[in-house]
Amino acid sequence: MRVLIVDDEAPARRRMRRLLGAFPDVAVAGEAGDGPQALELVARLSPDAVFLDVQMPGASGLDVAASLPEPAPALVFVTAHDRYALQAFDAAALDYLLKPVEPERLARAIARLRGRDAIARRAGSPAPPPRNLLIADRGRTHVIAIADIAWLEAADNYVVVHASPGAPLMRRTLTGLLADLGDGFVRCHRGAAVALARVRQVQPRA
Numbered sequence: 001m002r003v004l005i006v007d008d009e010a011p012a013r014r015r016m017r018r019l020l021g022a023f024p025d026v027a028v029a030g031e032a033g034d035g036p037q038a039l040e041l042v043a044r045l046s047p048d049a050v051f052l053d054v055q056m057p058g059a060s061g062l063d064v065a066a067s068l069p070e071p072a073p074a075l076v077f078v079t080a081h082d083r084y085a086l087q088a089f090d091a092a093a094l095d096y097l098l099k100p101v102e103p104e105r106l107a108r109a110i111a112r113l114r115g116r117d118a119i120a121r122r123a124g125s126p127a128p129p130p131r132n133l134l135i136a137d138r139g140r141t142h143v144i145a146i147a148d149i150a151w152l153e154a155a156d157n158y159v160v161v162h163a164s165p166g167a168p169l170m171r172r173t174l175t176g177l178l179a180d181l182g183d184g185f186v187r188c189h190r191g192a193a194v195a196l197a198r199v200r201q202v203q204p205r206a
Contacts, residue, residue, distance in 0.1 A: 002029040006038040007053040035059025047073050054079040066157035066171050135170045142168045150198050154191040
């Protein structure tokens with residue numbers, strides 16, 4: 001398993017590298033000290049997982065997560081604060097570690113990563129699409145049933161989820177969200193996708 005360590009503090013990167021050295025099946029492919037460098041290394045190294053700090057100058061770990069190319073590596077957020085947990089899992093994080101990271105807690109995260117890899121290798125058994133979206137937006141948490149979504153609209157590194165009622169912003173790329181939602185949505189435009197269950201008629205443009 002090849003992993004990338006992303007943290008703006010060099011001592012934190014060194015400690016994480018030392019802790020990961022206890023796992024013989026884990027290799028540190030590289031280190032990044034900020035968001036742009038992290039995205040560059042993900043594109044160049046194609047790691048299986050990224051251990052990603054949340055608070056960094058310039059681009060936060062959540063910004064990096066929203067900008068990852070598809071298929072994205074597994075994400076394990078590492079931070080000194082627990083208040084970002086909801087946003088982290090909204091960004092499809094596999095795990096969330098609090099600093100200082102304890103070896104036993106890191107071992108559980110590695111076990112989850114191994115399980116993810118085992119599932120990915122199992123041919124013919126894709127994960128079922130989610131039934132709900134959990135969206136943190138403007139200080140509120142929305143639980144949106146997939147069946148209630150009419151269409152999705154790209155907005156930079158966010159997606160506007162048009163459902164009834166309301167249209168909250170979700171910190172995901174449209175491409176990444178559609179990959180999770182399965183065959184129930186079709187991209188009708190570079191910046192939009194519609195729910196097939198809501199389509200009643202298709203008319204050609206004049």
